[in-house]
Amino acid sequence: MLGRLLKSPYRLQSVLVTAQRLPVVAGLLGEAEAPVFVVSQELMNAVTGFNIHRGVLAIASRRALPDPVDLLAGAGRIAVLEGINDHENLGVIFRNAAGFALDGVLLSPECCDPLYRRSVRVSMGYVLEVPYARLEPWPTALESVSAAGFLLVGLTPDPEAKDLRGLGLDGHSRVAFLLGAEGPGLSPEALRAVDVRARIAMAPGVDSLNVGSAAAVAFHAAFGRG
Numbered sequence: 454m455l456g457r458l459l460k461s462p463y464r465l466q467s468v469l470v471t472a473q474r475l476p477v478v479a480g481l482l483g484e485a486e487a488p489v490f491v492v493s494q495e496l497m498n499a500v501t502g503f504n505i506h507r508g509v510l511a512i513a514s515r516r517a518l519p520d521p522v523d524l525l526a527g528a529g530r531i532a533v534l535e536g537i538n539d540h541e542n543l544g545v546i547f548r549n550a551a552g553f554a555l556d557g558v559l560l561s562p563e564c565c566d567p568l569y570r571r572s573v574r575v576s577m578g579y580v581l582e583v584p585y586a587r588l589e590p591w592p593t594a595l596e597s598v599s600a601a602g603f604l605l606v607g608l609t610p611d612p613e614a615k616d617l618r619g620l621g622l623d624g625h626s627r628v629a630f631l632l633g634a635e636g637p638g639l640s641p642e643a644l645r646a647v648d649v650r651a652r653i654a655m656a657p658g659v660d661s662l663n664v665g666s667a668a669a670v671a672f673h674a675a676f677g678r679g
Contacts, residue, residue: 461581519586525557538634559629
């Protein structure tokens with residue numbers, strides 16, 4: 454994770470490391486200009502509040518978020534998230550976005566912070582690499598995604614929605630998948646803004662997947678062939 458941080462555009466501020474992990478960390482840091490504090494495992498546990506086995510903590514400076522219009526200008530495939538307030542689900546979606554080469558993620562104002570520790574960990578650090586921005590006011594700002602030439606695809610368990618496997622997205626150079634939070638899913642207002650409603654075909658008696666799993670299925674169906 455530290456290696457991914459060092460390769461990211463976030464500026465490293467400091468590192469806290471146990472003596473046992475120092476040789477590995479020193480090799481990663483190279484000429485990075487940030488103070489390194491070496492502590493015992495006991496002190497590391499006291500600082501973090503739990504037994505941190507990897508023995509490394511790092512702090513980096515936040516960056517100003519890009520303007521959504523600028524992010525859209527250079528993108529061809531994006532995810533748009535509404536109300537994702539579970540940090541682990543958010544981290545999984547960012548990891549999926551990196552895995553299927555999405556160009557960015559747009560977050561509604563109610564989405565949780567991608568840079569929260571749990572999101573960073575679950576994403577395997579990819580929240581530090583995948584560009585993201587806040588899209589507001591919500592949901593009217595979805596108009597800017599359509600205006601940029603994106604086909605807005607809203608994922609929903611609605612049985613009346615089109616089967617994801619038959620959407621025929623190959624002819625669209627710009628595609629945005631809109632995903633909602635666990636439980637409520639996409640709001641009626643967001644669904645009214647999409648160009649097409651899509652569903653993942655499920656076994657009888659099962660209505661939907663976890664949003665992180667649904668994102669992976671959708672991204673693979675649309676972008677998995679390169």
